[in-house]
Amino acid sequence: MSAVVSDAEFRPRATDGRAPNVFRLGEWVPMATYPEDEAVDFAIVGTGCGGSVLAAKLAAAGHSVVAFDAGAFYRPLEDFASDEREQEKLYWLDERISGGDDPIELGSNNSGRAVGGTTVHFQMVTLRFRPEWFRSRSLLGYGHDWPVDWREMWNYYDAAEDAMKIAGPLRYPWGPPRGRYPYREHELSASALVLARGAEAMGVDWCATPTASISAPRGEANPCAYRGFCKIGCATNAKQSMLVTYVPWAIEAGAEIRDLAMVGRIETGPDGRATGVHYRRNSRWRFQKAKAVIVAGYSVETPRLLLNSACPRHPDGLANSSGLVGKGLMVHANHAVWGVMEEEIRWYKGPPSLAVCEHWNYEDAGKDFFGGYAFMSQGPLPTDFATSLVSNEGVFGHELRKWMGRYNHMAGLKIVGETMPQETNRVELSDETDALGLPIPKVTYAYCDNDRRLAAHAQDFMGRTLEAAGARDLFRTSGTAHLMGGCRMGEDPATSVVGPDGRSWDIDNLFVCDGSLFPTGGGVNPSLTIVANALRIADRIRDLAARGDLR
Ligand SMILES: Cc1cc2nc3c(=O)[nH]c(=O)nc-3n(C[C@H](O)[C@H](O)[C@H](O)COP(=O)(O)OP(=O)(O)OC[C@H]3O[C@@H](n4cnc5c(N)ncnc54)[C@H](O)[C@@H]3O)c2cc1C
Ligand code: SF4
Secondary structure, three states: OOOOOOOOOOOOOOEOOEEEOOOOOOOEEEOOOOOOOOOEEEEEEOOOHHHHHHHHHHHHOOOOEEEEOOOEOOOHHHHOOOOOOHHHHHEOOOOOEEEOOOOOOOOOOOOEOEOOHHHHHOOOEOOOOOHHHHHHHHHHOOOOOOOOOHHHHHHHHHHHHHHOOOEEOOOOOOOOOOOOOOEEOOOOOHHHHHHHHHHHHHOOOOEEOOEOEOOOOEOOEOOOOOOOOHHHOOOOOOEOOHHHOHHHHHHHOOOEEEOOOEEEEEEEOOOOOEEEEEEEEOOEEEEEEEEEEEEOOHHHHHHHHHHHOOEOOEOOOOOOOOOOOOEOOEEEEOOEEEEEOOOOOOOOOOOOOOEEEOHHHHOOOOOOOOOOEEEEEOOOOHHHHHHHHHHHHOOOHHHHHHHHHOHHHEEEEEEEEOOOOOOOOEEEEEEEEOOOOOEEEEEEOOOOHHHHHHHHHHHHHHHHHHHHOOOEEEEEEOOEEEEEOOOOEOOOOOOOOEOOOOEEOOOOOEEEOOHHHOOOOOOOOOHHHHHHHHHHHHHHHHHHHHOOOOO
């Protein structure tokens, strides 16, 4: 039985011209509704970092927009509990087949399912790419170049950070100068101070992590209460997820959001162009006509939908003349080193990663690998930590109790490490189908030697850093976080799925805008870059429409 009485997962809430007011218990805001049999300007699949930004910006530019999300429309104040098990409702837990030499653990740590997307349970770390990474092939000799200039992205990063009111340090130690973060940095937790002490002993810079959790009130959202439940959904609305930022802005600007609405297929006409989407809501398949379709379902569901929409004109799936849909899937290496401190840490207090070191993203000398990594202080909740002890260390029973008895004295450092884009790492459709009759996605993943060298370097450096901070009884775990790639954007139709404006090379009224566009992953968490890139693409689409290039 659910600990929190909520109908959000069982019955669509955004209906009859109103949507949940995410800032008030039980209240509503007015919302536009569009008929299904009249083509809207844009049908958007997904309301995460990519979809909600486009919905808000395109609606504000005067377009009719309907955005679909398979997940529920929550009011955090009433629907979220301080309970790890209850909050599993935020994860995308539908069946996915995971294989390859290093199968990715899919579920709680990789993608979400809610209006607002994965940001409803993300951990709020908001870092910018190193400028050279946008030209990693030309400048650094690996991966693929992005079809964008870093200076253009720098402006969109400013806009994205302002929209999410990022709390960050006065001076950021790495990369080109940036403006001041809109909100002051958070006070460092004991866990963050361990990273600070270790980094200083190792002679590398560190700083307070730029975080999408407000450090002072913002409108009806309360500032962070430092209770540390961020990964399972912030009940105070301090977390500036898409659910409390771009989604309400999209509704206010005239977009309609349809929750509990799973899109199963994009329809195409005899000319091969997209004509709308088939979606399942209230136990019925329905059809929304649209002049253009934008797919923003993230790195597994976006390729899955494009592949499942194959038709006689596009027998290998939509936007797939390059054969690259689903290929080039990336994760971030998420290896960690943990240790026991003499003093009490209580690492669950506050957002989990309040201090960061990007030294090895910006320093290339002495590396035997391409790419980089950031490492951050940690604060896993008890079940999360116990699960990683069981799966990584194989500890059970008395040994597990012993480790969990040290929980309040533990500290840890974890990387967000760049992995190489490889076409063999991919999303395909399996022969099995789910409860809706849709093919279950099959994900194949293996690290390459470069990825392993990066991980070894990181674990060695973090181990020495943690020891320098005073930790003992060190042990290591490995894992992955974040998904990227699968629908690479680029300049050349032969080597990419979409062009610089997210437009499919094959179908001119079909766009992709989410984390699947990443040609490379960088050594930082992806959301800020997805939002900044979506802001850029929104401007591009608005300009295409203004000059009559969208029919
Ligand atoms: C536990 C965790 C912690 C994280 N922490 C951080 C962090 O600290 N910093 C950071 O930068 N990133 C973090 N991330 C990653 C980040 O949240 C994602 O990279 C980002 O949200 C992806 O944005 P997106 O728009 O591509 O997809 P999403 O935000 O996942 O949005 C996709 C949406 O599409 C919907 N959808 C998918 N398919 C369909 C369909 N067929 N029909 C209808 N709806 C559909 C989904 O329900 C979902 O709501 C974290 C992720 C996890 C899981
Ligand atoms: S620590 Fe702050 S951001 Fe995290 S759940 Fe609590 S109030 Fe929200």
